[in-house]
Amino acid sequence: MGVLLMGKSGSGKTSMRSIIFANYIARDTRRLGATIDVEHSHVRFLGNLVLNLWDCGGQEVFMENYISSQRDQIFRNVEVLIYVFDVESRDMERDMHYFQSVLESIGQHSPKAKIFCLVHKMDLIPDGQRGQLMLEREADLKRRATTPMAMTVFGTSIWDETLYKAWSAIVHSLIPNVRMLESHLGVFCAEAGADEVILFERTTFLVISHATSHAQTDPHRFEKVSNIIKQFKLSCSKSQAQFQTMEICTPTFSAFIQGFTPNTYAMVVHSDRDIQPGIMIININRARPSFENIERESATAN
C-alpha cells in the first residue's frame, strides 16, 4: 500500500516516521539530516499489512522534480498522502503552492487517495492559541482542493501524544477488516464486564480499535495511552528487556495490558471490585482465539 509522506524540508517528516516505526525518542530526531530524494521503506504493520512508505525529501529542487519530471512515478498507486506543514513556517504562500500542486497530481493519478494534513510542531505554539489556529488552518487547507477529496487535518507534535492520534487515524484507514474487529471487541468488552478494551499494534503501539461500555471522561486517552506505553517499551529496551504483562490495581479501577494476538497488545480496564484479577486474565485468554482468527483471515485476504 503506497503511503506518500510529503512537505517542506525540515517540517518533521522523517522525525515522525522514525518515532512511530523505528523506536526513536523525540530528542534523537535533532540528529537527523535532510532526506535526499525519496527514502523508501517497507513497514510491516499488524504482521502482514505492509506499508510502502515513501518519505520524500522536501527541499525545493526535489519538490520541483516530484511535480514535474517524476510526477507519473511518484503519484501513481497512492493510497494515502500525508502532507506535513511546519506550523512556524515563514513562507505559507510557497508551502500552499506546493501543496496545491501535489493535490493536483494526486487528483490526476490517484484520485481515490485519502489525504491527511498534519500541521506539525504545534508545541511551538502557546497552549491557549492552538485551538483557534487549527480551526483557521483546517478551513484554509480544505479550500485548496479543487477536486472533491477525503481530507483530514491534525495538529501534531513529536513532543506529545498528538502524534499518536494522527498516526493511529492514518493506519486505521488502511486496516482492511477494521469494522469486524470493532464489533468483536465490543462483544468481548460487554461479556467480560470491562469498562473499556483497547487494542494496540504490537510494534508501534498505535491504537487499532477500542470498545467502551462505561463512559470515560478523557477524550484524548487513546493516544495518551499509546504514548505512555510506547515510552515505557523504549525504556525496557534500554535494559534489553520487553514487558509481557502490566497490571495496575487501584481502589477505583484495574487495568491489564498484555500481549494478545501475535500482532497486538490488549488493554482491559474495569472498575468492578468484585472481579478477581485472575478472572480478567481468563477472559482475555478466552477471547484470544477468535481475534487470532480475524487476524489470519485478513492476512489471506491481502
Added chain:
Amino acid sequence: MLVAGDPKSNVPQHAWMPLSSGQTAKPRLLVMGLRRSGKSSILNVVFNKMSPNETLFLESTSIMSRNDILSFLDFQLWDFPGNLELGDSTVDPGLLFQQCGALVFVIDAQDEYIGALRRLYEVIILAHRLNSTITFEVFIHKIDGLSDEHKIDTQRDIYQRLHDELAESNVHDVHLSFHLTSIYDHSIFEAFSKVIQKLIPQLPTLENLLNMLCSNTNVEKVFLFDTASKIYIATDSSPVDMQSYELCSDMIDVVMDISSIYARTQHAKATPSGYLSLQPPSTNGGSSNGRAQASSNAAVLEAAANGMARDPGLAIVEDDESHATIRLNNGQALYLRQVNQHLVLVSLLRDDSFERQGLIHYNFGCISEALNMVLMPESPATAAPHQLHI
C-alpha cells in the same frame, strides 16, 4: 488511588516572598548559579513535571522566587536569579543562609565556566562563614552536550580548581559534592535524590527497613520514591545500577499516567499524609529528642521483622493501597506499591516470585506500615497495627 498531586496548584510558583526573620522554620534548599545556567529549568522539570523541551521558553528569573514543596518533604526551594549579586542590599546573607540545608550551585558545562567558578567560590566563602553546616552540591549541568571523556575531564578540572582555591584561602571542612546532570535524562533526578537524602534524619531507619524487605523476600532492589517528583528518598544498601533505577522510575510514570486517565474521584481517605519533617541543621550534636526517635525506630524495625511472613498461608491481603506489577521477558518483574499519598515503593524482583503473589502483597504491606510509622514522628510506636505485634 494514585494521584501525583498537581504540583502546579500548590502555591503561586513565583510568589515574591520577602526574606524576613519571622518566617516559618522550614528548611531551605537554595539553588544558585549564573544566568542561563539552568536553575529554573531544573526546578521545573523535577518539581513541576515540565518536559525538558519546554524549558527553552523559560524567561530569565528576575526576582528570587520561593517554591514550597508540599510533598513528602516540607521544605522551600529558592530559585536565585543569576544576575543577583550577593552584596546586593536587597538580600541579607545572614537570613538567607540560616536554615539553609543545602545549596545547589549550577554550572553550565557547555559554556566557559571560569566565571561560574569564581561566583561559586565567593558563595562558599560567604555561606560557610555564616552557617558551617550547609552542604554545597555542585551540579555540573547540561552534560547532554558532552562526550563521556569530556564529562570526566570537566568534573576533574572543576574539582581541582575549586579545591585549590579553597585550600589557598585556608577554608577546609566544607561539605562539597559534585554531580553530573542534565534535564534530558534521569541524571537530574538521581542528583536531586542524593541531595535530599542527606537532609532526611530518618534515612538510616528507612534503609534498614528496605534492607529487611530484600533479605526476607525475593526482592533484588527496592526504592522509596516521592511520587510527584520521582526523587528517591531511600533505597536498600545494594549498589544502585542506573538501568534498574531508570526502569523503576519509568514505571512510576506509566502507572501514574494511566491512573490519572482512569481513576475516578473518590472521597479522600483519612490516610497518613506521610510528611517528613526535615531537620534544620543543628550545630550541637544529637539531641535527646533524636535519641527518643532512634529507640522508637528500633521498635518499629523489630516489629516489622517479626511481622514479615514467609509462608503464603499466613499472608492475607486486606489493604486498599494501589499496587502494580510489570513482568518482563528476561525473568525479572517490577512491583510498585503505594505507601501513602506521597510515597511509593518500586522494586525489582525475580519473575517466579509471583507464584506467591499474596506473599509479596503482604510483605510490602508490612514494610509500608513500618515506613509510615517512621515517617510520622508524632505518632507513637505503640500505635503499631496488630499484625506487627509479636
